[in-house]
Amino acid sequence: MAQSPARAWRIVLEKIETDLLDGGLGPGDHLPPERELAAQLGVGRSSVREALRVLDVLGLIRTATGSGPSAGAIVIATPRGGMSALLRLQVAAQGFPIDDVVRTRVILESAVVETLATVRAPLVEAITMLDAMDDTSLTPAEFLALDAEFHLALAEASGNAVVAATMAGLRTAIESYVLQGAERIADWDATAIGLRTQHRQIVAAIQSGDAAGSRAGITDHITGYYAHTGLTRH
Incomplete structure (x- = not known):
């Protein structure tokens, strides 16, 4: 069953949060491309972008457009403390x-x-x-x-x-x-x-x-x- 847009971005956020907390992702790692995350989790690309925006605001990832090794979403910090x-x-x-x-x-x-x-x-x-x-x-x-x-x-x-x-x-x-x-x-x-x-x-x-x-x-x-x-x- 398709997820509503209001809730779908949370699925993406929770998946990435879990990977960060469990050590599956760490500083320097690239997140999968938007299209791949959307297909993997069964959500729209707009939901993926919203989740990435939240992680960017939290200071956990950096996003850059273009191509090459610095493009896309890159983990820049591991959640610590509070x-x-x-x-x-x-x-x-x-x-x-x-x-x-x-x-x-x-x-x-x-x-x-x-x-x-x-x-x-x-x-x-x-x-x-x-x-x-x-x-x-x-x-x-x-x-x-x-x-x-x-x-x-x-x-x-x-x-x-x-x-x-x-x-x-x-x-x-x-x-x-x-x-x-x-x-x-x-x-x-x-x-x-x-x-x-x-x-x-x-x-x-x-x-x-x-x-x-x-x-x-x-x-x-x-x-x-x-x-x-x-x-x-x-």
Whole structure:
């Protein structure tokens, strides 16, 4: 079955990340040509290019056009320290049980919003994501991608680098599960309206300094979605 473009580039990214972490690729090695990677992984060349762009931004590869030994994508660094741990978590997260992912999200994100409410932290990036989600023409995949950005923005606003990195590492697994859930929803528009309302209520509780309300709001929001879609027993 063909992969959707929104998810296909992640397949490429995860393959290369795994090879980097396992030592199959190292500094100085050339990545296979775009056409070869696309055929090997069953994705489009645009998905390969998107994955390479991400690796380039991370400083792990360098890409050059033309021909000769310096052309194409070349590995220039091996993931180390925090980045290595983050990438390993991202790869491993694909096999985590959904109930464990949900419980972990509740633990991390309830602590995040409580911290934010206690200091009434500015939520500029998170609110930007909410404004973008107000666009009613968004597909479920587009909406949920912004939803993931919103939750990550909250984690980053907390100032806790470990929590933010953990949320980033779990992001692929989270997006995969929420997209699975969206496919089970008969009335997506009504669900999206409910999610928008919950997001705004969480932000309002944080901005008013209501730590308990923030915790309750994020917990109900996370567990409610998975239960609504039938993905969990909660």
